[in-house]
Amino acid sequence: MYFTGVLTIAAKDLRAEWRTREAINASLAFMLVILVLFSFAFDPGNPEINIPALAAGLLWMAYSFAAALALNRSFARELQNDCLDALIAAPIPASALYLGKVLANFVLLLAMEILSLFIFSLLYNVKVATHIWELLLVIVLGTWAMAIMGTLFSALTVNLRLRELMLPIMTYPFLVPALMAAILLTDALLHGEPFGPKNTLWLKLLAGFDIIFTSLAVLLIDTVLVG
Amino acid sequence: MSAAALEVNNVWKYYGDFPALRDIALQVAPGSTMALLGRNGAGKTTLLRIVAGLSKASRGSVTIHGSNVRDESTRRRIGVLGHGISLYDELSAEENLMIFAKLYGVANPKQRVNAMLERTGLERVREGLAREFSRGMRQRLAVARVFLHDPEVLLLDEPFTALDDRAIAVLQSLLRDMSQRGRTIVMSTHQLREALELATHVAMIQRGKLVYAGERKQEMLDDTGWLYRTYGEN
Numbered sequence: 001m002y003f004t005g006v007l008t009i010a011a012k013d014l015r016a017e018w019r020t021r022e023a024i025n026a027s028l029a030f031m032l033v034i035l036v037l038f039s040f041a042f043d044p045g046n047p048e049i050n051i052p053a054l055a056a057g058l059l060w061m062a063y064s065f066a067a068a069l070a071l072n073r074s075f076a077r078e079l080q081n082d083c084l085d086a087l088i089a090a091p092i093p094a095s096a097l098y099l100g101k102v103l104a105n106f107v108l109l110l111a112m113e114i115l116s117l118f119i120f121s122l123l124y125n126v127k128v129a130t131h132i133w134e135l136l137l138v139i140v141l142g143t144w145a146m147a148i149m150g151t152l153f154s155a156l157t158v159n160l161r162l163r164e165l166m167l168p169i170m171t172y173p174f175l176v177p178a179l180m181a182a183i184l185l186t187d188a189l190l191h192g193e194p195f196g197p198k199n200t201l202w203l204k205l206l207a208g209f210d211i212i213f214t215s216l217a218v219l220l221i222d223t224v225l226v227g
Numbered sequence: 228m229s230a231a232a233l234e235v236n237n238v239w240k241y242y243g244d245f246p247a248l249r250d251i252a253l254q255v256a257p258g259s260t261m262a263l264l265g266r267n268g269a270g271k272t273t274l275l276r277i278v279a280g281l282s283k284a285s286r287g288s289v290t291i292h293g294s295n296v297r298d299e300s301t302r303r304r305i306g307v308l309g310h311g312i313s314l315y316d317e318l319s320a321e322e323n324l325m326i327f328a329k330l331y332g333v334a335n336p337k338q339r340v341n342a343m344l345e346r347t348g349l350e351r352v353r354e355g356l357a358r359e360f361s362r363g364m365r366q367r368l369a370v371a372r373v374f375l376h377d378p379e380v381l382l383l384d385e386p387f388t389a390l391d392d393r394a395i396a397v398l399q400s401l402l403r404d405m406s407q408r409g410r411t412i413v414m415s416t417h418q419l420r421e422a423l424e425l426a427t428h429v430a431m432i433q434r435g436k437l438v439y440a441g442e443r444k445q446e447m448l449d450d451t452g453w454l455y456r457t458y459g460e461n
Contacts, residue, residue, distance in 0.1 A: 001332055008329045012315070019317040019356075082311020085281050086372070090330040091302040226297070227283050 005092035009100025010107070016077065017108060023070040024108065031066035031116045038062075039123045055126045056187035060179055062116065064146060067109050068168040071150030074101050075158040084158070084225075094222040098151065102217075106147040113139055131189045138189065141206045142182035145213065149174050152217045155224050174213075181206040231290075232257040232380055232411035233278065238287035240273050240435075247273045249435040251287070255413060255428065260406050262426035262443070263415040264454065270435040271415035272310070275384050278413065279307045291380055303331060306378030308386055312369035316358035320349050320368050323357055324375055331376035343371040347397050363391035370398050374405075381405060383414035387421050399425070419451040431458050 017023055038058050044051050078084035087097055117139070121128040128135060153170045157163040172179075181202040188199050195203060233255040240248040248270045255261050265271050276282040278289050280296040294301040314323050321340060328336035344350045347367040357365060366389070373381070381402075387395055402412060402425055416422040423429070423443060431439040431454060439458040446453050 004329055004332075008326055012318070012326050015322070016315055016317045080316065081314050082309055083313050083315060085279075085307070085309050085311065086313035086327070087330075088281055089279055089302060089305065089307045090327065091299040091332070092330055093299065222297075226281070 002093065002096050005090075005096035006100040006103060009087070009092075009097055010103040013074070013077075013101060013104035014107060017073075017104070023073045024112065027066040027070040027109075028112050028116070030069055031062045031112060032119060034058075034062040034065060035116065035120055035123055044124045051124050052126060052190055053187075055120075055124055055190050056183045058124075059117070059120055059186060060142065060183045062120075063109075063113055063142070064172070064175065064179060065168075066112065067143075067146045067150055068171065070108055070112075071105055071147070071154050071171075072164055072167050074105055074151050074154040076154070076163065079158065088225055094225050095218040097225070098155065098217065098221040101154075102144075102147045102151045102214075105151055106144055109143050109147060110140065113143060126190055127192075128190070130192055131194055134195055135186065135189045138182055138185045138203075138206070141203075141210055142178060144210050145175060145178035145182075145206065146171075148210070148214050148217050149178075152221065152224065155221065178206055178209045181209070230257075231255060232259075232292055233413065234290045234293075235274070235278065236288045236290070238274070238277060238284045238289065240270075240277060240282070241285045247435050248277070248284075251432070251435075251437050253430055253437060253440055255411055257292075257411055258406075258409040259427045260402070260412040260425050261414070261428040261430055262419075262422040263413060263430050263432065264419070264422070265415075265432035269432045271432055272384055273435075274432065275382050275413070275415055276309075279305060279309075279382050281307070281309075303376065304379040306373045306376065306381045308369065308373045308381075308383045310384055312365050313372065314357045314365060314368055317356060319354050319356055320344060320360070321353040323368065324371060327372050327375055333376050339375060343375050346374075346401070347371040348393070362389075363394050366390050366394040367397055370394065370401065374401050379410055381410060381412045381414075383412065383416075385416055386414050387416060387418045395421070419454075423448050423451065429454065433458070 042049050042051060042054055078087060117128055149171050153167050157166045157170065160166050184202050185199055231254040235251050235253040238248055238251045239246060251274060263271050277284050278296065280302060289296045291301050291305060324340040324343060325336060328340055333339050344353050347370060349364060349367060357368060360368065386398055390398065405412060414422060426443045428441065429439065429443050429447060430437060
C-alpha cells in the first residue's frame, strides 16, 4: 500500500504536469536562457577563457535555478481546490505522499537536465560523452538531492505568501554540500578524469547527502504537513 | 475501548495566544448524525479539521472508534468534505476518482468509480476534465470522491453551502443512505433546516466552547431560531 501511494501520487503529479506543462515550460526555458546568456558572457570561442574550468559550475547553477522554479509548483498545485487536505486525510503515510512528489520532481528535473546537457555541450563545445555514464550518475545523485530538499521546503513554504522567494532562500544553503560535490565531480569528468581515489570522497559525500537527507525528510514530513 | 464512533477529549486549540477551541469534550454514538452548529468563527471548522486529522490539537485528543485519528487504518474509515472540492482541474472525473480509490485501497476501484459516477449523474462526462465542468458538476464529483470508499464516519464542513439543487439532492440521498446503514455523520452547517432534518443529535459551539450537545429536539425543527436563542449569544 505504501508504494501504491508513492506511485499514485507520482503518476498524478506527472500526468497533471504533462497536461499543463507549467513547470516544464518555465524551468526548461529558464535553464536554456541561463546557458545561452552565459555563453555570451564567457565566449566559448575565446581561447583566453578556460571554458572547461567554468563549465561544471555553470551547468549546476542552471540546474539548481531551474529546479527552484519547478519545485515551487510541487505543493503549491495542491492548494488549488484544497487538494492538499484530501491527500493528508487519505490513509497513506505523509512520507508516501512526500516521496511520490519527490519521485515526480526527480523524473521531471532529470528529463530537463539530460535534454539541456546536450544543448550545453553544443553551446560550450564541451565533451560530455567521454564519461557519460559517470556523468549521468552524478546528475542522478545531484538531482535527487535537489528533489528531496526542494520538495521538503516546498511543503514547508506552501502556505507562505512569498513562497517563490522563500523556497530558494531556504533550500540553497542546505544544498551547498551536495552542489559542491556535484560540481567538483562534474568538473573532473568534463576534464576527462574518471572516478578515482581523488574524487571518490565527493561521490561518497553526494550519496551520503542523499541517504541522510532522504531519511531526515521522511521522518520530518508528517510534522511539516500536519503540524 | 470507547463505544463512541467519535470521541473528542478536552480539546484545546490555540492560534498564537488565541484559544480557538476551549476544552471541547464531545461523544458521537455510532450511527448518529450530528449537526455541529455555531456562528462564523465559533470554531466549527477548526474542530472538524482536528477530528479529520488535518490539524493537531494543542491539548486533548480525538479518537475514532477508539483509535487515533492519524492512524492509517482510522483514516481509511473517515470521509472528509471540506470547504474546497479537493479535485484536480487538469484531470478527468474518472482520473480524479481513481486516484482516491487507489489511495484508499478500494477493492475493484474501476467498478466503484463507475458506480459513484453513475450515482452522481456524471457517467457521461467521465473523461471530461474537471476544469471544463460546471460548478454543480464539480460539486457532485467532490461528493462522489468523499463517498467513494464507503466511509464509516463522515465529516462534512458546510456541505450544503454553494451546492446547486441537484448536488444537494445527490448529497441528501447519499447521506440518508449512509445513515440508514448505520454510518456516523458529523456536519457543520449554517443551513439549519437541511441539517436538522437529517440530524439525530446537535452540538453547538460558541466562541470555541461547546454550549450544547445532545439529541435533536422537536422544538429545534419547529423553530430553527430556538437553539440560538436558548444557547447562543444574544
